[in-house]
Amino acid sequence: MRFREDVTRFLETAPRPAGLHDYGPTPSHGDVRAGRDWQATLAEHGYACLHWPAEHGGPDASVADQAAFAEECARAGVPRQLSMVGPDLVGPVLMRFGTPAQQQRHLARIRDGRDLWCQLFSEPGAGSDLAAVATRAVERPDGSWQVRGQKVWTSAADSADLGILLARSGGPGPGGLSAFVVPMRSPGVTVRPLRQMDGESKFNEVFLDDVVLGADQVIGTPGAGWAVAKATLGRERLSLGANAVGMFESIVELETAAAAHGRLDDALRDQIVEAWIRVWLMRVTWERAIEEGTDPSGSTFSVLKLLTSETYRDIADLGIAALGPAALEEEQPLVKRMLVGHAQTILGGTSEIQRTILAERILGLPRAPR
Structure with a gap:
């Protein structure tokens, strides 16, 4: 109860960036600037990434407190964070599967809003059935990876700094998948916004044309992509x-x-x-x-x-x-x-x-x- 009261007072007094509104789990292109500033404010006051453990800069809040925070943000008409993907999906995945170097490189930047992430999972032929992902990642002799394929329904891809990618590095089925970190401004990455019937363009097509990723951009080990994907759900x-x-x-x-x-x-x-x-x-x-x-x-x-x-x-x-x-x-x-x-x-x-x-x-x- 005390936590909810503290949150309510914070939301009543915290400075709000111009244009901030409750845009939901993902910002549209025009929401990103205000969303980044709001995330920085949340981080400054200890309300960013509530579920993260203290060792990674979070307050390790209880499930009940996380839920209360989400509800009070909804009442106040503000987003509970910059985006769902970085804090809720990528952060915990890197804590579980990432190398210490990956954690050091990315976690703080997710927490304070410097980096916006997108999720490169769904494809034209693999929406609900992620085991059918066809985007191909081929390991090169120097240990780097060359990626080719198409993703779709990718929220915030037109604004994202980084993406978490699910690609096929081996044979068919879940065991042939690997997960990667993709800098969204890499050569070969093309993003095309999709205009929705409500007038917004939160979804995007993403084309990966022989994008080269370093060996250090694999999350976990090659072939562990299905475990990474499952860890992002829920x-x-x-x-x-x-x-x-x-x-x-x-x-x-x-x-x-x-x-x-x-x-x-x-x-x-x-x-x-x-x-x-x-x-x-x-x-x-x-x-x-x-x-x-x-x-x-x-x-x-x-x-x-x-x-x-x-x-x-x-x-x-x-x-x-x-x-x-x-x-x-x-x-x-x-x-x-x-x-x-x-x-x-x-x-x-x-x-x-x-x-x-x-x-x-x-x-x-x-x-x-x-």
């Missing part, structure tokens, strides 16, 4: 409960909009009440998991991921009912939420994958035919 789920803040705000917005457009009838009111109940159930389930010390990368957090994604989608769809024909007007504040709502059931692990995990690992049902 960390973002600590902040799932913070999504409830934005969902409650969305429900209030759509109720107000429906009343203003004369569309708040009994049927829509019942749907709004149901959505409100679902958000409270999601938040309570999240709090219970945090109190029980559940591992965020474990199977049980798939319940929360599935519940959060589909509740977000359904609330977004209610915006259509609330606005009616006015939903065609792009300046409507609910339209953006409506456009991105269905993406929540895809990013971070599709709902289909979450259901498979729940069926096989929690309910013990037979594995689906491969």
Whole structure:
């Protein structure tokens, strides 16, 4: 409780860079400058990389405190960090698999916002199925690596300083994958932003045309890429409960909009009440998991991921009912939420994958035919 109160006071008094807003887990190109400054402020006051151990410059905060911080940032309308990828994914991976030189080179720069990272995992033919990654890394006689391939849906690639890359260095399947650090301004790296239907361009295509990486840019050992990839999954789920803040705000917005457009009838009111109940159930389930010390990368957090994604989608769809024909007007504040709502059931692990995990690992049902 004391930690949450300290966080609230800090967020009320901390200087905010011009243009800072809660842009979510990844900044758009225009958010990066403010995001870097905000990350530096968080680091200065001990609120950066809360889950990092003290030996790597973090406060080693409890899971409950991490979750409270995420929720209070959502209430204050600010991001909890520059980006999810560096602090939540790359940092812990380097602590576990990286060499001392890699840790010394990268961790402090992640913590204080000097370096922004992106995640070079998904490909046109390997989105949800990372074991099918086809980007090729070939070891050269001098120990360096030559990489060729294409990545897609890479958040913040157009602004990132570095990327964590999953590439095929051996045969088919998970055992043939390796992980690398890629300086995003290396010769042969081309980034093409993808314009989304909500008007933003957070996603990018990345082309790797014979990019040369040094032997010291391998994370772990060659062939350990699948272990590295698995270690990056699940960390973002600590902040799932913070999504409830934005969902409650969305429900209030759509109720107000429906009343203003004369569309708040009994049927829509019942749907709004149901959505409100679902958000409270999601938040309570999240709090219970945090109190029980559940591992965020474990199977049980798939319940929360599935519940959060589909509740977000359904609330977004209610915006259509609330606005009616006015939903065609792009300046409507609910339209953006409506456009991105269905993406929540895809990013971070599709709902289909979450259901498979729940069926096989929690309910013990037979594995689906491969």
